[in-house]
Every structure is written in C-alpha cells, then in structure tokens.
Amino acid sequence: MKSPTLHDVARLAGVSSATADRVLNRRGNVAEKSVRKVEEAVNQLGYVRNIAAANLSKKRGYHLAFVLPRRSHAFFGRMHEQLQKAALHLKSARVSIDVIEFEAFDIHALEAALSGLSETNYDGVAFVGLGQEAALKPLEALRASGVKVVSLVSDGPQDCRDHYIGIDNEKAGRTAARLVGMAHAGNIGRLIVAAGSLDARDHSDRIKGFRAVLKRDFPNIEITPVIETMDQPRQMRELLSERLRNDAGNTAIYNVGSGNEGLVDAIRMNGRDGLSVCVVHELSTCTRDALEDGTIDVAIDQRPEIELNRALALLQAIVDDLPPPPAPELIPAIYLRDNLPNE
Template identity: 40%
Template sequence: MKPTVHDIAKIAGVSLATVDRVLNGRPGVRSVTRGKVEDAITSLGYVRDLAAANLAKSRTYSFVFILPANDNSFMIGLHEEVRGAVVRSSAERTVIRIIDVPPFDPGALVAVLETLLAERPAGVAFVAIDAPEVRAVARRLTEAGIPIVTLVSDLPDSSRDHYAGIDNIAAGRTAGSLMGRFLSGRESTVAVLAGSMLVRDHRERLEGFSTAIAQAYPNVHILPVLEGRDDPGLSETMVAEALRRNADIAGIYSLGAGNRGLIRALQKAHGPRRPLVIAHELTASTRAALSDGVIDAVLNQDAGHEVRSAIRVLKAKADGLPVLAAQERIRIDIFLKDNLP
C-alpha cells in the first residue's frame, strides 16, 4: 500500500495543511518543521503522483534522454530503465525519446542539444560531459525555457535544473576508506582504472578517493590513472599491462565502467597474491566477480531511481512546481560478497 500525505503528517507530527505547503513549496513553514516533513517523506519512500492531476489537465510531456552508446553494463542498464519508462509512457502521459551519442564526445553531445533547441521538448535529460561548449548550449536551452536534468555525471555551476545521481566525491571517499581498511594501512601501491577524466563523476570519485587515502592512509601510494574509456577490451589491456609492470600492486579501484575487462585481466593474472578490488555498479559481471572473490566490494547507484527522478523533476519544472530534495536524493549502496541481494 502506497504511503499517503496522511502518513507523512502522522510521522512528522504536523497537520495536513503543513504537509501540503511543503509538497507545493509554499511559504509559512519553519525550517525545522520542513525538515521533519522531508525526513518523513524519505523514510516512507513517498512519491508524489502528478499523473492524476495532469490527466485532468490532458497534458502530455515530451522528454528526450541523451545517453552514451558504449559497451558497458551500467549504461546498458540505464538504457533499459529509460526504455521501461517509454513502455509506461502512455499511462504517465509522457512521450519519451532516446538519442544515443558516442561516449566522451562533447561535440556529439552539443550537436544533439542544439537540434533540441529547435524542437523544444518539455524537458531534456543527459549524461553530462563537463566541457565549456556543453555548458554554453545548456545555457541556451535554459534561456529557451527547456528544463534540463543531468544524469549520473553532473554539470555543476551551470544552468541545469537538477542532477539525478549520487554524490561522487562521497563515493570516492567511501572507496578510499574501504581500500585503506582492507589494506590495513600497510605500505601499498594502488592502481586506479577510470573511463575518462572528461566526465565529472570520474574526476570527483578520484578526488574523493585520493583525499581519503592521503588523510588516513599515507602509506598507500596511488599510481597514475588508467583511462580505459569504459571499454572492456581496452580496460583489460591496460590493467594487464599495469599488473605486469607493477608486481607490487596491492589494490585496484575501478571508478568507472569497463569492469568486464578488469575482471578478465584479474582472472588471467599470475602473481603471488590477488589485488584487493573495489568497483562501481552492481551488474551481472560484478555480481559474479563478488561471488567468486575476484572483486571485494562494489559501490552501487540505482539507475532506475535516477531515471524516475529525472522524469519527476522534468514534470515538476514544466508545471512550475518545486522539487522535493528528500524524494530525489540518490543513495550509495555498498555490496560485499556477504550481502548480495
């Protein structure tokens, strides 16, 4: 049974009128009270359903999702979540279109965004590349009245309306703390596998990881980043070469995708001991590697929640309604072999 506004009011200890003010962003609510209501929303998992109101208004929303077309399991899963939203679109009064672009290609992303300036959809969601030309076209979309949500990788200090994704600095710090604890703080060398430093989520994860290691585990030394472009084949080659050149690698942090290649390289490696491995995203391949002991921990984000959040935010922006921060917060899950769902 879905939670209701009555449940929120009961848990927060406030009136229905107060809940309504918070949900609709109206003034007259103290910050402490507003916090109680938002905490109740989070604990209940309440999701405001705008579908009924929009049905009454006979409004249909035209949304575009721009996604990188690369061969990594997380992005494949993100595509599947958006396709699921396409299937549900008639019931939710949305028309959703997916446009694929090459990964880590600012020019290709800008070209698609520029075409949308003429089409004027009700909202656009895309995996951001933190480049000046992307910021510039995002500003033009905003000036044209088109709401923007960035997915997975953010474009902060830009005109975008919302970011649907995890706190990547916090994710990197978490990975750094786990790595330091797993290595017991002993003198160690750690390799880092990224997709590309062009995307902000990878840079922020590296920043958080490096900071956590430097602050608490100064005996752990981080090698220069390997950029595998989230390509399993390239990632396998780069990891295999790093292991060959640095026989003392005690840990590997895979902060992007390309994990299938990483796993293959580890399975083929011959050495006195297997490196400790922390990766991102619970997919079929990382799940199997956790079970087999090839990977030690996985930090996961819920792609489905991100897609649903993006749609809710774009609807709210199109209707001039406030965004409920508590409802849209994307959490970081940590999986070990022992707590796999």
C-alpha cells in the same frame, strides 16, 4: 475541512474566476496588481493546483528527451532498460520520451546531440554530463527557450541546468578509499587506479575524494599513475594486464568507472597474488559473478534505475512549475559477495 477551490481564491482576491485561472496557469494578460492579489490569496488559503486534472482537461502531455551514452556501456544500458520498462506507465501518464544516444566521453558528440533540441518543442531534457564546457551553448539555448534541464550521473556548472540527479561522486571516492585503507590494515600499499576519462566530472570527482582520504588517513598507500580506459573492456584488459605483469608490489585495484569485463579478465589471466582488495563501481552480471568467485571484493552501485525514475518525476514536476518531489540523498549501495540482491 474542505480544501480551498479556485472560486475561493478568486473571491478572496477580489477577481473573477477566469482571472484567477489565468494567473495560476501562467497564461499572461493579467495586471500585476491582480497577479499579486491572487498569489496572496493562494498563500493565505493554502490552495494547491490540481495539475493532473488541469493537464487532463487540456489534453496536455509531457514531451521529454533523455540524452544518454550508448547502451553498449553496462551502466547506461541499465538506464535504457529502465526507460523501456516504464514505457507503458509513461504512456498512460501522457509522457512521451525520445532517447538520443551519443558516444560516452565524447564531449563533441554530446554537444551535437544537444544542439537543436531547443527547436523541437521539448518540455524537459535530461542529459549525462561530461564537464559541459563544450556543451554550454546548446544547454543555454535550451534553458533560454523555456526547456527544463536536468543533469544525470555527472554534474557540471549549475548555470547550465535546473537540477542534478546522481550520487555525490566525491563521497563515493572517499568511501572506496576507506575500504581500500581498511583492507591494508596499516600495511604499506601500492594501488592501481583505472578511470574511463579524467575529463569526465564524475570520474575526476571520485578520484579527488579518493586521493583526499588516502593522503589524510592512509599515507602508506601509494597511488600509481591513473589508467584511462574510456570504459572500454578491451582497453581495460590490455592496460591493466600490462600493469599487473610489469609493476611489482601492487596491493589493490580501484576502478572508478566501467569496463569491468576487461578488469575481471585481466585479474583472472594474471592472478591476484599480492592483491589485498579490488573495488569497482557498478553491479552487473559480470561483477556479480566476479564477487561470487572472489575475483573482486566490492562493487559500489549507484543504482541508475532510481536515478532515472527520479529524473522522470522531477522533470514532470518542474515542467508544471512545482517544487522538486522530496527525496533523500541518493546513497550508493555497497555490495560484497555476502549481500548480493536476488536476481
């Protein structure tokens, strides 16, 4: 069966093709009565706009911004690398991207990076959230100016963005707790938890989910005060080494964030005596090697490359006023030494 055309929509609505085109492409200056007739005709016929053809005929592209922490952090480095790999494809699809970097966990640096973007003619902005409270004003300014906003990795208040792309961080924390509890096999435990920052939404959500499962199902495992490392390897190495040397009876380590190079160094320097399990986030060269040699046991990876690709597809769709592309829930991969992917 032949697909309905713009001419079919105009004829059913009783308006000219030019009027129908103005309604479908949201160019305004059309009476409300005619708008309703065109929308009713679209629904009745099942007409779908050919966005790609329309954009090509108008030589229209997409101007997007990605506001990301600096690539010195391994996780976000993978996002930067994925953008570089996609550059040629994006260029052919008429997508131009600016990458704006800020220091991770610095909410004021995020606010500064977002400020002024509403005056730069971006169609869409993707940013890594930090709880957002200090960044609400620039985000509100972006949305008020018609810019589509997507939060990545760490979500915040829903009224500051159009969509969130990332894992369910509470669920990730619950998963880590289940792994830690199973490793203890009903025995009493003492757990060291490290996080980049308790002010970061993704880290606090993981700890929330983690604590909930331990309290409910593994109450014999004690959580010691959380170490905050700002995801800096040196800070992680120093603070974790101090805890391993001075606190007796530690049976497990869970690193909520990054800084895994420092964690691996600390364990190798101080040994694994008494440790039943060590669970971290992110699969990197460092954590892969540590899994293979038994320094750590589990790496929970949220696959930032997939998050980035979804953000690109989502921004292009919502800029064109289309519904988000269908996608299953993003579930982290759980890696052991036995199921590491090929390099």
